Amino acid sequence: VRSDNSGVVAVTNKGRSKSRETNKILKHIYSLQAQNRVRIRSEYVPSRENISDALSRGDIPAFL
Structure with a gap:
């Protein structure tokens, strides 16, 4: 998964976060991966290199 959000990249690769709620989500994700x-x-x-960035912001012409 490629992301321009360094926080998301860090917690998904590390497997844990300071946030209890985020850790619940990560636990579920890692469980699905194991299964x-x-x-x-x-x-x-x-x-600027993230091709999906424009689409996520609703800028369809920039995405195309």
Whole structure:
């Protein structure tokens, strides 16, 4: 998973957060990964290189 959010990248790769709620979500994600024998890793990408950034902001012409 590529993201321009360094906080998301850090907690998903580390597997834990200071936030109790985030840790609950991470536990569920890691459980699903184990059940399906997959490993999801996150990688930081600068916003200007993130092709989905425009789409997530509703800027369809910039995405195309």
